[in-house]
Amino acid sequence: MTKFRVQSQRSTIDRMASTSCFIGLGCFLVLIQTLAPAKAAEHSVFTHKNASSVLGQLVTSSTLVWESYEPKDATQLQFAVEGGKYVTEDEHYPMYVCRVPIDGIQVSGHTEKILQRHVCLAAHYKHGKYDNFDVLMNKGHLGKVGWRHWRKFDAGVPVGAIRIGDDSYIGRHRAPSQPNKDGVVTHWGADFNLGHLEPVGLGKIRVIEAEREKYYDDGEVLVETEPFRYELRDIKLDRLRTDIQENMTELVTRRLENLEDKYSTVETILSYTFNYNQYWGSHEGVARGLPTKIFEKDEAVPAEINWALKHTEKRSENKAVHTKLWPGTAINVTLRGNYVTLEAPYSGKLFAFYYGSEESVSRKISAEVRKSYLKEVKLEFSPVYWIENGTLVPTTTTTTTTSTSTTTHATTTSTKEPTPINEPPLVHMKDNGVQHSGPDTLEKTLHDSPSSNELNSHEAPENMSSNPAKDVALAGFGVNGAGSTFIAGSTSLTLLLTLFLSL
Secondary structure: OHHHHHHHHHHHHHHHHHHHHHHHHHHHHHHHHHHOOOOOOEEEEEEEOOOOOOOOOEEEEEEEEEEEOOOOOOOHHHHEEEEEEEEOOOOEEEEEEEEEEEOOEEEEEEEEEEOOEEEEEEOOOOOOEEOOOEEEEEHHHOOEEEEEEEEOOOOOOOOOEEEEOOOEEEEEEEOOOEEOOOOOEEOOEEOEEEEEEEOOOOOEEEEEEOOEEEEEOEEEEEEEEOOOEEEEEEEEEOHHHOEEEEEEEEEEEEEEEOOOOOOEEEEEEEEEEEEEEEEOOOOOOOOOOOEEEEOOOOOOOOEEEEOOOOEEEEEEEEEEEEEEEOOOEEEEEEEEEEEEEEEEEEEEEEEEEOOOOOOEEEEEEEEEEEEEEEEEEEEEEOOOEEOOOOOEOOOOOOOEEEEEEOOOOEEEEEEOOOOOOOOOOOOEEEEOOOOOOOOOHHHHHHHHOOOOOOOOOOOOOHHHHOOHHHHHHHHOEOOOOOHHHHHHHHHHHHHHHHHHHHO
């Protein structure tokens, strides 16, 4: 009885410990979820693509998105499109283009900082500050976004203008400057008031200024210029995560036969086709389907594909095969090739080109490539056989003679099989025409590739970030200074995990 009580007490203690462990783990997981930034929701951006009419044609942008603001994500606004600057005696920071739904209609505005978070100041007569809003994001930094001067005598809505609401586009007007107490004209606060281009009549830009609605005959309109083509260069594979699968495949089979009455040469042309496939992956902010040139190492001519789409080429090759055969004999010849599928993560530099500009915008990207190609084409042939009955032609002589003698008589008998050939034939093969099979250039670059891919695919384009004067004109993005908060949060999370595991 005592033994049962002891076991019951121990079982109770074990259950309590397990329950405490599960509760502690649950609380810890909740804490992790609280500290980790939530995934922001994304919504499509529509741009104006037809300048010949007032309404025009709306298309979905491939580089811009509306993303819900997440104050816990300290790195989110590094992709945000800049709408102006906010300047005071103590602060100087970028404002970003934002939108909020008011009375069921999306209204544009700009962000303002309050302590360590941002709010959206809507361009609406209510002129409220909203905690829940969307921010305009230039994901990938390959969308060329800038503010274009507009006046009412211009022909309609600029091509590439970004739609907001039902019938207007994002616009802005410079905020008026006020003289200070010394009579010097200075400007404090937002340098631009963001609002809407309303294409009614000749059009007008509406903003909120000094708590009141103001209409202007000129201003600036936010316009996106998408690239018309890409180039991918400086490709490096991650060789540790490269997967190569090989499959020996029969390409073509043919019979070589000698129908003449003498020992002679017979020849034929073996033709076959195979698929050469390549897919270079996709990347955030890169337009799907755009013409792209792939510059691989040791390739004189770049491959031309459409970005984020599988590219297939039907390739053909011819092989000339000949040998010498005896009359009435034949052999079967077969070509086999090694069909390879290569999959690997890679890093490279993607260049974007725009109409009306000689400059390209480049940035480092990381994606996955998949290629299928043919290499190591080899010839196989069967033993020589008789055409008439399909039996193999022997390669050794089998003639025997026996003699038997007695005192009264002598006899001789002989048995003889069909005449054999002395040696198996030599079959020769050579290329006939242009050859496409062989080891792919990606295989050759494996020796030069890094063992791991540590390049940051979220870096800003090099020729955008190098010149601060071009930030708004080219991309309109700013740098978020809250990175230290994010690092501190990550450090705290690591300490909490260490303490929990030590318990």
